[in-house]
Amino acid sequence: xxxxxxxIDYLRISITDRCNERCLYCMPEGxxxxxxxxxxxxxxxxxxxxxxxxxxxxxxxxxxxxxxxVRNDVPEIVRAMTEIPGVECLGLSTNGTRLAALAPPLRAAxxxxxxxxxxxxDAGLYRRITGGDVNTVIAGIRAAVAAGFERVKLNCxxxxxxxxxxxxxxxxxASEHGVPLRxxxxxxxxxxxxxxxxNFLPVGEAMxxxxxxxxxxxxxxxRLGWGPAKYFQLKHTGAxxxxxxxxxxxxxxxxxxxxxxxADGKIRPCLGDHGEIDLRAALRATDxxxxxxxxxxxxxxxxxxxxxxxxxxxxxRPMTAIGG
Ligand code: SAM
Ligand code: SF4
Numbered sequence: 001x002x003x004x005x006x007x008i009d010y011l012r013i014s015i016t017d018r019c020n021e022r023c024l025y026c027m028p029e030g031x032x033x034x035x036x037x038x039x040x041x042x043x044x045x046x047x048x049x050x051x052x053x054x055x056x057x058x059x060x061x062x063x064x065x066x067x068x069x070v071r072n073d074v075p076e077i078v079r080a081m082t083e084i085p086g087v088e089c090l091g092l093s094t095n096g097t098r099l100a101a102l103a104p105p106l107r108a109a110x111x112x113x114x115x116x117x118x119x120x121x122d123a124g125l126y127r128r129i130t131g132g133d134v135n136t137v138i139a140g141i142r143a144a145v146a147a148g149f150e151r152v153k154l155n156c157x158x159x160x161x162x163x164x165x166x167x168x169x170x171x172x173x174a175s176e177h178g179v180p181l182r183x184x185x186x187x188x189x190x191x192x193x194x195x196x197x198x199n200f201l202p203v204g205e206a207m208x209x210x211x212x213x214x215x216x217x218x219x220x221x222x223r224l225g226w227g228p229a230k231y232f233q234l235k236h237t238g239a240x241x242x243x244x245x246x247x248x249x250x251x252x253x254x255x256x257x258x259x260x261x262x263a264d265g266k267i268r269p270c271l272g273d274h275g276e277i278d279l280r281a282a283l284r285a286t287d288x289x290x291x292x293x294x295x296x297x298x299x300x301x302x303x304x305x306x307x308x309x310x311x312x313x314x315x316x317r318p319m320t321a322i323g324g
Contacts, residue, residue, distance in 0.1 A: 001300075002269075002303040003303070006255070006256055006257060006303075007257060009257060010058065010258035010259075011261060012064055012259075012260045013061065013062065014260065014262050015063050015068050015071055015263065016068060017040075017066045017263045017264075019066045020067055020070055020097055021095050021132045023130045023131075024129050024130075041280065041283075043076060046077060048289070049261060052292045054087050058086070059087070060258075063078070063090075063091070063092045064092070065093075068092055069092075070098070074106065075102070075108075078106060079109040081110075090110065090111055091111070095116070096118065096141055097136050097137060099141070099144055103140065103146070104143070111149065112149065112151075114152050115152075115154075116141050116155065117130075117137075117157075118154045118173075119156050122134075129162065141177065141179070153224065154170065154179055156181060157185075158184065159199050160198065160199050160200060171239045172239070174241070180240040180242055182229050183241065183244065185248060186200055187271075203249075206243065210234065214234040214236050215235035217234075218230075219232060228246075228252060229242030230242065230243050230244075231243075253307060259300075265283060270303060270304050273307060277302070
């Protein structure tokens with residue numbers, strides 16, 4: 001339990017800050033190699049931390065980044081994690097660009113769920129938003145569905161004036177592939193200039209846009225995964241759509257269950273708060289896990305009540321290193 005009575009059992013791990021795309025809201029100039037390589041955790045170090053975390057009661061783990069699949073050792077990391085007692089749920093967030101080839105080996109290694117980012121289906125717009133090719137991502141999504149993961153979900157970041165017209169095609173795509181679609185409010189994660197009054201599209205408005213096409217039936221008891229999405233089923237298309245209102249939902253943090261591990265080995269109790277606890281130094285200084293356990297306990301005590309995104313939060317390092 002954290003000081004506010006929340007049960008924290010979910011660790012999101014950024015296994016790299018590198019990425020092969022350059023999304024407008026995340027890394028618009030592309031990867032700049034801002035992190036020093038030796039500072040990054042090795043696969044063995046990640047596994048050791050997961051073992052300690054699982055021993056402390058963490059049960060859900062997600063590999064993210066950056067783009068986790070630019071690392072070649074992800075299937076090995078997954079396999080080793082699934083062998084750790086206590087690791088009950090293991091998921092991956094990806095931009096999908098390398099998923100077509102990697103979905104089968106990742107599933108075989110024991111990965112259970114995959115979240116794929118998809119902000120637009122229109123090829124030109126997808127390229128404008130991410131710099132990448134939507135057809136490779138669609139192939140990746142299809143490969144993930146075919147590989148038999150327990151769940152594949154789509155994530156779309158809402159941007160006014162950019163992808164509103166894509167929402168309905170995305171709903172149809174999601175329903176055709178039998179996968180839930182989650183619509184996510186833009187957050188000032190890497191830079192503040194991506195989030196302006198002009199381009200912020202609240203989930204409430206996205207909901208209204210979908211209501212013009214179909215009836216939204218609330219699914220208050222539906223929990224698909226371990227996150228804060230509120231789900232609705234669309235009456236006629238059958239699509240399941242989750243809304244993640246990190247900024248407009250004032251109760252967003254009340255049910256938070258997670259902490260993050262950054263690509264360079266810091267525990268970050270909250271995505272939207274600068275507090276970090278350095279695990280890497282202890283990890284490299286000693287073979288004993290006692291110090292790591294103590295640092296996890298410190299992180300838990302320091303978990304803030306809520307994120308600072310609605311205030312004057314200024315990101316001081318990129319989302320890709322922290323782990324989205
Ligand atoms: N590269 C992978 C991907 O794109 O899915 C994993 C890392 S990415 C940082 C994880 C999630 O964070 C993605 O769904 C992405 O759309 C989301 N994200 C990144 N920057 C964001 C921002 N400024 N506001 C809201 N969501 C953001
Ligand atoms: Fe890369 Fe994901 Fe960030 Fe896009 S959101 S730049 S794919 S890390």
